[in-house]
Amino acid sequence: MITFEHIQSFFFVLFGLFSFIAAIALVASAVVRYWKFAHKQSDENAEDLKEVMTYLKNDKERIEKLEENQKVFKEENKLMLRALEKLLSHEVDGNHTEELVAMRDEILDYLIEK
Helix, strand or coil, X not given: CCCHHHHHHHHHHHHHHHHHHHHHHHHHHHHHHHHHHXXXXXXXXXXXXXXXXXXXXXXXXXXXHHHHHHHHHHHHHHHHHHHHHHHHHHHHHCCCHXXXXXXXXHXXXXXXXX
């Protein structure tokens, strides 16, 4: 015969089983939620990394252009200083006209090649 204690223990076991299933579902839900969060963070980090790499590539190109311009500037600066030195030599003693002509030709050659 079924007694109250049997019914009570049946419901107690049934409640324990439902609690166990609910706990498993809760843990599974937490694991899935964490996996989605981690995957979302990974995707966002990958996008951020691509953006940063694009900025770095652009910066590298700009730096290379600036370095190339600096080389050209140094070359032009040397040419200007040599021309100024020739003019000062001519102004001091009135000679060196052949050096002035050679310097003029060098400057013209540089401008034509440029």
